[in-house]
Amino acid sequence: MKSEPVRFAADLGLASCHTCGKLSPVKSGHCPRCGSGLHLRKPDSLARTLAFLLGSIAFYIPAMSLPVMNVSGLGGGEQSTILSGVVTFWEMGSYPVAIIIFTASVLIPILKIAALAWLCLAATGRFSGTHKKMALTYHITELVGRWSMVDVFVVAILACLVRLGNLMTITPGPAALSFAAVVILTMLSAMSFDPRLLWDQRRATPTP
Amino acid sequence: MRRHHHGLPWPRRDRDEQVACEFCDAVQPAPRLREGEGAYCGNCGELLYQNRPRSLSRATGFSIAALIFMLLAHSFPFLTMSAAGASTKLSLIRCARALSHDGDVLLSWLCIFFTIIAPLALVGSLLYMSAPLLYGRALPGALQIARWFQRSEPWAMLEVFLLGFIVSLLKLGHLAEIHFNIGLWSLVALVICIAGATAGIDRRELWDRLELAVDPAPKPEPVDRAG
Numbered sequence: 001m002k003s004e005p006v007r008f009a010a011d012l013g014l015a016s017c018h019t020c021g022k023l024s025p026v027k028s029g030h031c032p033r034c035g036s037g038l039h040l041r042k043p044d045s046l047a048r049t050l051a052f053l054l055g056s057i058a059f060y061i062p063a064m065s066l067p068v069m070n071v072s073g074l075g076g077g078e079q080s081t082i083l084s085g086v087v088t089f090w091e092m093g094s095y096p097v098a099i100i101i102f103t104a105s106v107l108i109p110i111l112k113i114a115a116l117a118w119l120c121l122a123a124t125g126r127f128s129g130t131h132k133k134m135a136l137t138y139h140i141t142e143l144v145g146r147w148s149m150v151d152v153f154v155v156a157i158l159a160c161l162v163r164l165g166n167l168m169t170i171t172p173g174p175a176a177l178s179f180a181a182v183v184i185l186t187m188l189s190a191m192s193f194d195p196r197l198l199w200d201q202r203r204a205t206p207t208p
Numbered sequence: 209m210r211r212h213h214h215g216l217p218w219p220r221r222d223r224d225e226q227v228a229c230e231f232c233d234a235v236q237p238a239p240r241l242r243e244g245e246g247a248y249c250g251n252c253g254e255l256l257y258q259n260r261p262r263s264l265s266r267a268t269g270f271s272i273a274a275l276i277f278m279l280l281a282h283s284f285p286f287l288t289m290s291a292a293g294a295s296t297k298l299s300l301i302r303c304a305r306a307l308s309h310d311g312d313v314l315l316s317w318l319c320i321f322f323t324i325i326a327p328l329a330l331v332g333s334l335l336y337m338s339a340p341l342l343y344g345r346a347l348p349g350a351l352q353i354a355r356w357f358q359r360s361e362p363w364a365m366l367e368v369f370l371l372g373f374i375v376s377l378l379k380l381g382h383l384a385e386i387h388f389n390i391g392l393w394s395l396v397a398l399v400i401c402i403a404g405a406t407a408g409i410d411r412r413e414l415w416d417r418l419e420l421a422v423d424p425a426p427k428p429e430p431v432d433r434a435g
Contacts, residue, residue, distance in 0.1 A: 006234045006250075006251045007234065007235045008228075008232075008233045008234055008235065009228035009233045009234075009235045010233055012235060014226075014228060014235065015228075016227070016228040016230065016233075019354075019355055019358060020354075020411070020412075020415040021227070021230065021257075021411065021412050021415065022415070023225075023226050023227060023228050023235070033415060033419050034351055034354065034355060034415065035351060036355065089379075094378060094379075096378060097375055097378045097379060100371070100375055101375065104371075131232075131252060135231060135252065135254065145362075146362060146365050146368055147368055147371070149322065149365055149368045149372075150368055150371050150372045150375060151372075152315070152318075152319075152372075153303075153319070153323075153365075153368060153369045153371075153372030153373075154372045154375050154376050154379070156303045156304070156306065156307050156315070156319050156372075157298060157303060157372055157373060157376040158376055158379070158380070159303075159306045159307060159310060160296070160298050160302050160303040160305075160306035160307075161289050161296050161298050161376070161380065162296075162380070163296060163306070167291075167292050167294070171310040171311075172307060172310060172312050172315060176312065176315055177312060177314060177315050180315060180318050184318075187362060191362070195230070195231050195232075196230075196231065196232065196233045199231070199232040199233060199252070200233075
C-alpha cells in the first residue's frame, strides 16, 4: 500500500542520544560516542514535566501577589507588585515599558504554562491537535522561556543603581525570587518534555 | 585567494549513517551536506541538521571575541547614573552585590550564574573544542566539555539582561543623568558574539568532528581535501 513505510527508531530498538544525537541500539546502555545514558524516550518525561509545571504554577501565585520590589525614599516606603508596576507605567504614559513588562512577566509565563499543560494532555492522548501546531507550540515554549527573566534582572539593575543615599533605595521583594523560580521551573519543564511522545500518541491511534 | 573550500561536508566516521528525527523518531539516512544546506525529516519536516558555512572558524573567532568583550564588560561599568549629588555605577558584579547586600543571597547567586558563569562556560567550552578541531585535534576532556557546553546553553541569559537594562533605562531615564560607559558597548558586542558563536556550528557537526578527533577512525574515510 504505502510506497515507503516510515520506520521509527523505537520500533527498531534504536535510540538517538539525548546529548549528541547519535543513533545506536538502546541495549548498549550508553552512547558509544559521548557516553551519555541511552533511552528510547526521555525518562519519566511526562511525570517530570508535570512536576516542574505544578511547581511553577505554585510559585506563580506569590510571584504575582507579593511585592517584587520595595521603593523606600523620603516620603516613606512603597511596595510594588509586577501588576501594579505595569499599571503605573501605563498611567504614566510609558506604554513601551508597560507592554514589555506585561508581556515578559505576565503573558509569557501564563501562555507557557498553558502550552506545556496542553502538550502533556496531548501526549497522554486526552487532547488532539494537528502535529504541525503542536510542533510549533513546543518550539515556542522552548524559545520563549528565558525571556521572562527580564523582570528579575530589572529589579537587580534598579537595586544596584538606585541607592542615592537617604533619598531613595530600591530593594528586591519576595516576589523576585518566586518569579525566578517560575522561570527556572518552566524551563526545566520544557526541557524534560519529550516531543516524540506526541508522535507515539499519533501512531497509536489507527488512522482511517 | 581561496583559503576555504566551499561546499566541503564535515568528516564523519560512519559513511552510511542513519539519523532519527528528534521530534518524531523516524529513522532515515543522514546525507552529507554541502555548506549552507540543511537536512529535514522526511516524516514530519523538522530540521535534522545543517552544514553551516565556515562553522569551525566562525565558532572559534566569535568565541575568542566574546571572551575579550567579556573581560571588558566586567572591567568597565555599563553606565554611571548621577542624581542629587550622588552617583552610582552599574556592572554585572555590582548588580549581584547589590542583591546580596539586600539580603537576597540566593537571587544574587542566580544572577551571577545566569549572567557570568553560564556565558563564560558556554564560550570557554566552545573555544576549548573548536580551536583544536581546526587542526583536527581534541584536547583532553573534550567530550565532557561538549556535554557541559550543551547544558549551559539555555542558561546563559545575557541578552535577557540587556533587555532588562533597556527596560530599567526607560524607567529611570527621566529621574537622573545617565552616562554610558565602555562596559555597555562591550556587553552589546558580547551578546552579538555569543549569538554568532553558538549559531555558527551545528551540534551534530561538532560531535562528528569530536568523535574523529578523540579517537582517529578505525576505518578511515578518504580525505575530502585531497585533490
